[in-house]
Amino acid sequence: MLAPTRTAVAAVVAATSVRLSRGFAMKSAPAAAAALDVPFGAWESPLISKAITAGSVGIGSLNLDAAGNLLWLEGRPQEGGRYVLCRYDPGSADKSDRNAVDVTPKDSNVRTRVHEYGGAAVTLGDGGDIFYSDFATQRVVKLAADGSDPTPITPDCEGCRYRFADGFHDADKSRLVMVREDHTNPSPKDVVNEIVSVDANGASVEGDMKVLASGNDFYSNPRLSPDGTKLAYVTWNHPNMPWDASELRVVSLDGENVSADTSSHDLIAGEDGDTSILQPLWHPKTGELFYISDETGYWNIYKQDSDGTKSSVLPMESDFGGASPGWMLGQQGYGFLEDGRLYATNKVDGKSRIIVADVSGPRAKEVEEYGEADGLPMMFGGITSSKDNELYFIGGSPSTPSSVYKWSLETKGEAKQLASSSTLKFSEDVISVPKQVEYPTTLATAFGYYYPPTNGKYKCTTEDAPPLLVKAHGGPTSCTGTSFNAGIQFWTSRGFAVLDVDYGGSTGYGREYRRRLRGSWGVVDVDDVCNGARYLVEQGLADPKRLCIDGGSAGGFTTLGALAFRDTFTAGTSLYGIGDLCMLAGDTHKFESRYLDGLVGEYPKEKALYKERSPIESIDTLSCPILLLQGVEDKVVPPNQAESMHQALLKKGIPTCIKLYEGEQHGFRKAENIEDALDSELAFYGKIYGIDIPHAIDISIDNL
Numbered sequence: 001m002l003a004p005t006r007t008a009v010a011a012v013v014a015a016t017s018v019r020l021s022r023g024f025a026m027k028s029a030p031a032a033a034a035a036l037d038v039p040f041g042a043w044e045s046p047l048i049s050k051a052i053t054a055g056s057v058g059i060g061s062l063n064l065d066a067a068g069n070l071l072w073l074e075g076r077p078q079e080g081g082r083y084v085l086c087r088y089d090p091g092s093a094d095k096s097d098r099n100a101v102d103v104t105p106k107d108s109n110v111r112t113r114v115h116e117y118g119g120a121a122v123t124l125g126d127g128g129d130i131f132y133s134d135f136a137t138q139r140v141v142k143l144a145a146d147g148s149d150p151t152p153i154t155p156d157c158e159g160c161r162y163r164f165a166d167g168f169h170d171a172d173k174s175r176l177v178m179v180r181e182d183h184t185n186p187s188p189k190d191v192v193n194e195i196v197s198v199d200a201n202g203a204s205v206e207g208d209m210k211v212l213a214s215g216n217d218f219y220s221n222p223r224l225s226p227d228g229t230k231l232a233y234v235t236w237n238h239p240n241m242p243w244d245a246s247e248l249r250v251v252s253l254d255g256e257n258v259s260a261d262t263s264s265h266d267l268i269a270g271e272d273g274d275t276s277i278l279q280p281l282w283h284p285k286t287g288e289l290f291y292i293s294d295e296t297g298y299w300n301i302y303k304q305d306s307d308g309t310k311s312s313v314l315p316m317e318s319d320f321g322g323a324s325p326g327w328m329l330g331q332q333g334y335g336f337l338e339d340g341r342l343y344a345t346n347k348v349d350g351k352s353r354i355i356v357a358d359v360s361g362p363r364a365k366e367v368e369e370y371g372e373a374d375g376l377p378m379m380f381g382g383i384t385s386s387k388d389n390e391l392y393f394i395g396g397s398p399s400t401p402s403s404v405y406k407w408s409l410e411t412k413g414e415a416k417q418l419a420s421s422s423t424l425k426f427s428e429d430v431i432s433v434p435k436q437v438e439y440p441t442t443l444a445t446a447f448g449y450y451y452p453p454t455n456g457k458y459k460c461t462t463e464d465a466p467p468l469l470v471k472a473h474g475g476p477t478s479c480t481g482t483s484f485n486a487g488i489q490f491w492t493s494r495g496f497a498v499l500d501v502d503y504g505g506s507t508g509y510g511r512e513y514r515r516r517l518r519g520s521w522g523v524v525d526v527d528d529v530c531n532g533a534r535y536l537v538e539q540g541l542a543d544p545k546r547l548c549i550d551g552g553s554a555g556g557f558t559t560l561g562a563l564a565f566r567d568t569f570t571a572g573t574s575l576y577g578i579g580d581l582c583m584l585a586g587d588t589h590k591f592e593s594r595y596l597d598g599l600v601g602e603y604p605k606e607k608a609l610y611k612e613r614s615p616i617e618s619i620d621t622l623s624c625p626i627l628l629l630q631g632v633e634d635k636v637v638p639p640n641q642a643e644s645m646h647q648a649l650l651k652k653g654i655p656t657c658i659k660l661y662e663g664e665q666h667g668f669r670k671a672e673n674i675e676d677a678l679d680s681e682l683a684f685y686g687k688i689y690g691i692d693i694p695h696a697i698d699i700s701i702d703n704l
Contacts, residue, residue, distance in 0.1 A: 035459040038495070040466035040543075041691040043458040045493035046426055048695075049675035052486040053077045059404060059419065061120070061330065062384050062392050066128045066145075070392055070418070071103065072404060073110060073122065081669025083110045085122055085132060088404070088418055099419055104143065105150060109135035112165040112329075114181045114193075115218075115591040116636055116666065120166035120330025123176060125200065131167070131176060138163045140176065140198065154198055155209075159183070164198075166220055166329040172228050174200050177212065179219050179329065181590075188590040194260075195222045195233055213251065215262040218242070218591070220329055225282045225289075229254055232280040232289055235262055239597035242326035243477050243507070243514065246270055248277045248291050268304055269293055276511075278325050279332055285340045286360070292321045292333070294511045299325065301334060301344060303359065311362040313342070314355065319508050320346045322381050324478040337409070338387045345383050345393070347508055350436045350449070350482055352380045354391065356409065375414035376407060379483045392418075396483030398433045429456025432492035434482055434500070439535035443504055443516055446528040449480065450536065451488055451498040460495065467689060468542035470533050470569070471500045472551030472558040476517055476525055476599070479506040490678055494693075497542055503528035503558070521554075521599035522581075522613035526561045530568040546689050548572055550681065553637060553666065557581075560615035560645070564622050571688045573627040573681045576637050576666060579616040579645035582607065587638055619648045625655035625701065627684045629677050631664030655704040657684065 058075030065071055070088040075081060086100040104110050112121040112133035123131040128145030131153070138160035139152040153176070154164060160183065167178030175197045182192040195213040213219060216235045220242065223232045231253055236246035247270035249262060259265075269291060270277040278292040278299065290303045296312065299319040304310050314320075321333040322345075334344035342359045345352055353371040357364035372378050380395030389409040396402040404419035432454035438445050453466045460466070469491050473480045480500045488498050502508070503525040505517030516524050529549060536542040548571040551559040556577015563572045578584050585596055585603040601609050611617045626649060630642035642658060649656040659680060661673040668674050679697045686693035687701060 033457070036457060037461050038458050039691065040453060040460045040463050040495035041546075041686070041689065042693060043453075043455045043493065043495040044694040045455060045490070046430060047486060047490050047493050049490070049678040052490065052678070053671040053674050056486075059394055059402060060382060061122060062382050062394060062404065063122070063124055064384060064386055064392070065124050065130070066126055068386060070404070071122070071124070072100075072394075072419070074100075075669065077669060077671035077674055080663075082108075083121070083135070084108075085110050085130070090418075103130065104132060108132070108141070108150075111135040112163055113138060113160070114163045114165040114179055114329060116589045117328055117591070118165060119328030123167040123169055123178070125169040126171040129169070129200070131169070131200070133164055140164050140167075140178070142200065151202060153200060153202060166222065168222065168224055169200060170197070170224055170228065173197075176200050177222050177224065177231070179222065180209070188588065188593040191590040193218050193590075195219050195231075211260040212253075212258070213249075213262050213265065214260045221278075221280055223280050223282060226284050226287050232268070232282065232291075234277055234280060239594035239602075241477065241592075241595055241598070242278065243276045243294075244598055245274050246277045248280055248289075250289070269302070269310065276326070278321050279334070281332065281335065283340070283359075284336055290334070290342075290359075292325070294319075297512060298510045301342070305362070309362070313359045313362070314344070314357060314364045314367070316346070317510070318346045318348050319510065320344055323347075323481060324475065324507055327475075327478065333381070333383075335383065335385055337385055337389055339389075343383065343385060343391065343409075345381055347379075351378055352376070352395070354383070354407075370412075374412060377403075377405060377415060377483075379481055380405065398482050398484060399428065399431045401484035401486070427456065430454060430493045431484075431489060432498070436482075437499075437532075437535070439532055441504070441531040442527040443524060446501065446503055446532065447506070447509065448499050448501040448532050449482055450541065451492045451500070452541070453492050453495045453497050455493045455495065458495065463543065465537075465540055465543040466495055466497045467546035467548065467685070467691075468497045468499060468533060468536060469685075470529050470547070470549040471498060472503065472525065472529050472549065472555035472562075473501070473506070474551070474553035474555045475507075476503070476505045476521060476554040476558070477507060477514060478554075479508045487678070490682075494682070497536070499532050499536060499542075501529050501532050503532075517599055519599070519601060521596075522557065522561045522565075525558045526565060529558060529562050530566045533568050545570060548685055548688075550575065552576055554578065556637070557615070560626070561613070563624055563626060564615035564618040569624065571625045571627075571685060573629065573684065574642070574645070575629045575668075575677065576631055576634055577628075577641070578637055579614065579641050581610040581614045583641060583644070584637065585610065587640070589635055592636065616645050616648055619652050619654075622649070622652065622654055625684070625688045625704070627681060628656070628658040629668075629680065630658070630660050631666065631668065632660050632662050633664060634666045636666040650702055653703050655688070655701050657699060657701045 061073040085103040089101045090099045110132045112118040121133040130143040140154045142151045163181040164178045180196045197210045217237045221234045248268040249265040251265040276294045280291040299321045301314045357367040377395030378397035380393045383393040405415040407415040432451040434449035434451045537544045550573040552575035556574035628642040646658040683696040683699040
């Protein structure tokens, strides 16, 4: 239900993994002219939808190759959402200020469909070779360091039968070890996930692939010990998701007849069946096995010593592992420096920090913490390191979009922005800076980020408070963040206030908060978005008659639930959202096919509860306008969800509009569709609330 995209981000722009991530520059505002007195929502903004997508890319998957070159993946909406592997090259002949050159061929799309959300589509070889998943065929392609033509190394199977991700290169045995997803039988219950090895030298036939771990429903993070004798990996079974309960296992690779049966492999952590284990990593010098566990209530970093003793090396009441660990493959929230020290990132009070520590003993020593005051961006993640203790990461702030940065542990100082290609420039006086709010709700308190309407050219003295757009993130086991998000500034620069909610069930606040949705999805999250809106109304920061809500995927379900079961909001937009839980339970992909067991209840045993929580079953209680935006090729939340909801709304006589986007899957990646989705939602609210939106597109609303 989440494209995580994650990487960890707003409904339209974030769902596409698109941020204004290169070369965004703020230009100093000229001498201020008298602000025009214009109603909220009718302000003219330079952040038009075309500006948001033009020259903008999604960035992620930072890594360093064998020669120390910095690589990353770019998602390009102007190229139909194509993903390209790039290399940092400030001396390149490209004059667009990109500071990078393309590594993968111009006709390639570097993206894997394992778990549908993918991640870890690139594997770097020890000798400079690069291996990547080609989206069209789902075959793994080798780009040899000698510059020879790209060569597929996995079998050519009809219908993308095999999908691969999250691998490593075993140079000694000249093979790749990867997660493989077998869609020979495409029914979710029959899709098979395993860890396999493939010859790294040339095209394989099916029989050349050797299964190393099999028997469980899911696998991730296969990692080879420094001496090459042991394989560690994470595994879990339905109905769990990796953030619910998973296991860390290790198998010895010595010998010719190693059993692939997971039950015969050593169980290192997760034996209680109620602990989330993530991101194993071997220490390159000591050979000790590190991993993340939430057994104490937070995702903290643990290790197993050579004698088998396990300890929490950096116990803290904060989560490690990234913004939304478990959704995308290949996430790694910590690593090791050349001298053996550990580096890691986490977030405290809405701000990221880097922690560096000596972990040679059972507890970390000489712990150093670095944050915004040390020259780092306010928010960052996706961190990796070089041999000379330079750290590379993706970071940003409310006024600075996500960018590639370098920061030296040796010299400290201001982090250097490396990737810069966008020519977009906006005045600082149109950028809304959020404030974290904690407000009362059904279960104690909930969290969110409030963005006030901001545009230096305008003011409003004729209205007491602005319209408020509440945003419900996807997942639902995910979170929002405070890096510059054009999909939020699009609204605030026009005179809308925005509340981006981390409702109960969100990550980043510990296990207890994350588990608030157990059996309560469609209740706790709905209460939290509604109570957040009411809280701002009570503070005089939002107009109670113009409260609208949007969300993508699981956030779309929360949106529709809030509109169906509460009377807080007066309009809403669902982006590829869920209206019928019963339909979703029988028509989604393997990764999430049992997700609802924990969020709602076992299906079909709890079918009555599914129907009770489904917005489509409560059309009689719906009375406000709803816009539905949906990708035609979505396999996670199929288009029949939006179509069924639309038909029900039409029949009830409720103002509604549906837009179906060809060629889009879960989340919009094409520039023209991202633009149309933003413009349509703005025009929709303009018509519903009678706001004179400058340059609004024409939108047809049935029953209005």
